[in-house]
């Protein structure tokens with residue numbers, strides 16, 4: 001049977017975690033997927049030794065995989081950090097130190113998308129001060145992405161799992177992307193439509209797709225509730241993918257879910273189930 005969509009990618013920061021990072025691209029290829037994405041792989045280091053970057057680059061290329069998305073440095077994701085670019089002081093400095101490193105890596109891989117997680121609100125810091133810093137850093141990131149031939153992505157997370165993260169709706173993420181584009185004049189900042197986070201936040205996914213497919217640079221999917229594999233929750237990946245395609249979105253849809261067991265097993269089941277609709281599109 002076929003997969004629910006021809007342009008599915010795998011997030012190797014959540015899938016195949018039973019393997020060392022450098023073995024995951026080959027595991028993705030063995031499961032029949034050539035497109036992969038990553039969170040920033042060094043949560044404690046915005047500028048790792050070049051040998052480590054070279055080893056990851058070699059593993060991706062030797063597996064014949066294509067890197068279609070990369071998170072910029074975001075602190076200790078998924079806990080407790082959700083980004084560094086709006087955090088004054090050392091974290092903002094680490095984000096800025098990461099820009100040339102991540103952009104150069106993306107350019108060397110032909111990676112088309114760099115995801116900039118906003119960062120949590122900090123107690124005792126005025127939100128407007130965090131937002132001013134964030135816009136400065138997003139402008140720097142958009143310019144770095146442009147030099148690498150990539151888009152910069154702005155993602156909404158869900159407030160239940162990220163209560164201090166300020167971007168929790170599609171409207172807010174798209175409005176920020178518009179502000180960055182207005183500030184840079186580059187037009188390379190786009191919405192990262194994470195269907196799991198939006199569904200977890202109660203969004204009408206069909207409405208978000210219809211309204212924002214044209215502003216979307218990348219899509220991620222995990223089923224909801226549960227952030228598991230397609231078919232484990234109430235969402236219908238095939239129907240959502242079809243709606244995205246009908247709305248003109250031609251990019252990748254990355255599977256960014258937490259598998260209940262070995263990733264290869266779930267992916268084989270996904271391929272076996274084919275495009276049959278399993279639920280609603282919310």
Ligand SMILES: O=C(O)C(=O)CO
Pocket residue numbers: 039071077078115117155157194256
């Ligand atoms: O933190 C998350 O859940 C993300 O999706 C990061 O990209």
